[in-house]
Amino acid sequence: MDATPTTSPFWSARPAPSLMHAQLLRRPPLATSASGLTIHLEGRGAITDATGGATAAIIGHGNAEVLAAVTAQMQQLSYCHTLCYTTAAAEALADRLVAGAGAGFADGGRAYLVCSGSEAVDSAMKLARQRFYEAGEPRRTHYIARRQAYHGNTLGAMSLTAAPARVEPYRDIFLPAVSHVAPCYAYQYRRPAETDAAYVARLAEELDAEFRRIGPERVVAFVGETVSGSVAGCVPPVDGYWRAMKAVCERHGALLILDEVMCGMGRTGSMFAWQREGVVPDITTVGKGLGGGYIPIAAVLAQGHVMDVLERGSGNVVQSYTFQAHAVASAAALAVQNIVQRDGLIENSARMGVVLEELLRSALAEKMFVGNIRGRGCFYAVEFVKDKSTKESLDPALKFAYMLAERALDMGVHLYPMSGTVDGKRGDHILLAPAITVTEEQLRGIVGVVKAAYDEVEAEVLRMHC
Known part of the structure; x- marks a missing residue:
């Protein structure tokens, strides 16, 4: 990711004393344990990892085998x-x-x-x-x-x-x-x-x-x-x-x-x-x-x-x-x-990809700032635009994808936000890449949070520009 959340309470204002994090003036939350799609954070409860970290945790966390x-x-x-x-x-x-x-x-x-x-x-x-x-x-x-x-x-x-x-x-x-x-x-x-x-x-x-x-x-x-x-x-x-x-x-x-x-x-x-x-x-x-x-x-x-x-x-x-x-x-x-x-997880990835696309389209396709939903298997992105007909990007200063990811994290789901989608400067998207062990029930929960977070951010953006 190019940047980290700016307002989420999950982040500490204290810099790390020794470890060089990407953000030098703040410290990310401390992950203490993980299992399946769940990561436990010190003092902050559990979150659902909807991106496999950086799309790596393909069979989920904590596998005993x-x-x-x-x-x-x-x-x-x-x-x-x-x-x-x-x-x-x-x-x-x-x-x-x-x-x-x-x-x-x-x-x-x-x-x-x-x-x-x-x-x-x-x-x-x-x-x-x-x-x-x-x-x-x-x-x-x-x-x-x-x-x-x-x-x-x-x-x-x-x-x-x-x-x-x-x-x-x-x-x-x-x-x-x-x-x-x-x-x-x-x-x-x-x-x-x-x-x-x-x-x-x-x-x-x-x-x-x-x-x-x-x-x-x-x-x-x-x-x-x-x-x-x-x-x-x-x-x-x-x-x-x-x-x-x-x-x-x-x-x-x-x-x-x-x-x-x-x-x-x-x-x-x-x-x-x-x-x-x-x-x-x-x-x-x-x-x-x-x-x-x-x-x-x-x-x-x-x-x-x-x-x-x-x-x-x-x-x-x-x-x-x-x-x-x-x-x-x-x-x-x-x-x-x-x-x-x-466990037939490649086949599950293909099946759950169909489910994920359907859920995302049902929840988001008609939303004001949603331009494109795309991907394959357990690897999907939602691109946000200012104008659906022209595909004009939102103002980069908004950091729309990061706002949405922050809100989703506050609701207990970790997403992967990016900016510069279109040409390195313009464009925003979020990426979802859950473990390929994911079930339809888990996907419904993830997409439900994405929708709720999107609705809050859309309302906030509209208020900002009234």
Whole structure:
């Protein structure tokens, strides 16, 4: 999130004495325990976590099976240097990921296990570059990404990111070989009377033109979130978009990297969001839901044809991390993925996504400031506008989404507010991403609070402008 609540009684005016929080002058509430979708706060009771934290807690909090798996692994082996040794937990997790990715990955593909989504994106960038370097194409150094996207907090991932509020202080130290094209954001950017097919064709031409501007022989990869994440707010691609983008990449000999740190691992109703797009990326990243928030872990998956080049060349992956393929992290993630598979949670995510959309539309679609309700699986956003017909954004100074999130938190539900939805400066949305264990009853309770909070904020805004 770009900012934290400004008036909620949940926040303390006292700064933290030692720990560096994002807000230096105030301290967030102290979380003391959690179970399922419930987080308990010191002196303030319980709240419902309707966002899985930062969309990570995919099976909910406090799962005893994950605790048991972590404990067993720590009793057996906590850490070993993975440049020298391997572990059964890491091997099993990699097998699970590669098999789940299917065609292209199952045939010679490999998984590279790291500690965070940002590390995964940086690692994917380096792996793609190494592939071309070893293939005798050293001039390929450039990456094309999309505006209104977030890829991480390390320097490489941040260079791909196009979200001004998150990156502005660091812009002058970004990697220079990155450029951006328009996102697939039909609600705001598809032209009047433009069909999905025409919109896709226009975006494909823009990407192709960017390849030509840079020089096709210089581009390593096109990088994008399969379903846009927090910055634009759960924007699914229109039909055919990713197939068209992959065709442009193939025409120019570049790779397609799909970032699924936020939208993958069952969050959107399939193990990988791209499995519903009729396209297979050359490299993909996952995180957040991989370990379910129980432990920091993320992964890069590369297709067999990428690995073949390295195997025939140096025979090495020229990057490493102290805690890559960490045994305890791997055991935790494997336990999470076993639960997801055994309990049919990906299917539940798809089913509950239909319920969530219906509930949101019933509660909010006709509201004055609600412009668009969108998403997939247990990953939805509500975009707020000043004028439904023109899609004009609300005054950014209002911080409408943050007002709503504060009110919802006071009512016992945690939401994920964002501003700058449309272009980094204009636009507001809230994001909902409950654990994919969520039930219809729980969703009804969450949406009921969202509606009540919205009604109060709408009334307050109207009073302010009378």
